[in-house]
Amino acid sequence: IYVADTRNGCVQVFSPDGAFLWMLSTATSPGERSLPVAVLPVPGGGLVVAQVGADAALKLFDRDGVFLGELAPREELCDPAGLAWGRLGELWVVDDLGRRVRKLELTVAPVGAFS
Numbered sequence: 001i002y003v004a005d006t007r008n009g010c011v012q013v014f015s016p017d018g019a020f021l022w023m024l025s026t027a028t029s030p031g032e033r034s035l036p037v038a039v040l041p042v043p044g045g046g047l048v049v050a051q052v053g054a055d056a057a058l059k060l061f062d063r064d065g066v067f068l069g070e071l072a073p074r075e076e077l078c079d080p081a082g083l084a085w086g087r088l089g090e091l092w093v094v095d096d097l098g099r100r101v102r103k104l105e106l107t108v109a110p111v112g113a114f115s
Contacts, residue, residue, distance in 0.1 A: 002039045002047065009034035011049060024065045026051060040083040040091075048091065050080035058083075058093060058104075071104055 001014040011024045026049050027034035038050040045063035048071065058071040058080055071091070072080075082094030091104040 002041065004036040004039045004049065006035050006037055006052075009036065011036055011039050011047065022065075024061065026059060028059065028067045037081055038083045040085065043085070043089070048083055050083055050093065052079045052081065052096075056080060072102070077102075 001016065001018075003012045003014065005012050005023075009025060009027055011026060013021045013023070015021055024047070025034065026036045032055050033053060034051060034055065035053040036049050036051050040048045042048060042060070046068070047061045047065075049059045049061065051057045051059060055074070056077050056079055057074055058077065060068045060071055062068055072093070077093075078095055078097035080093050081096035084092045086092055086103070089105075093102045093104060095102055
């Protein structure tokens with residue numbers, strides 16, 4: 001179970017029975033104010049995290065929590081607020097303040113799986 005913990009700037013991970021497993025800080029640069037609002041597991045391993053605010057971004061992390069990069073330029077997103085996988089593997093993003101839904105094609109997904 002993945003929880004976007006906006007107040008604490010992290011993603012918290014829990015087992016199916018609710019036991020805390022680990023935490024991932026989503027700040028990836030000095031001075032960044034991380035405000036994650038949505039998290040989505042990547043098929044085969046990794047996480048996509050939607051972050052709002054002045055540092056709004058779609059961030060990709062591998063199965064070990066290593067930051068791999070941003071999936072869309074910050075200037076193209078106003079406030080990504082929701083994430084979902086389409087049936088063909090495309091990533092759908094609700095851009096709340098941009099008042100739109102965007103479709104992103106991922107060309108490379110991280111390899112491995114969360115345990």
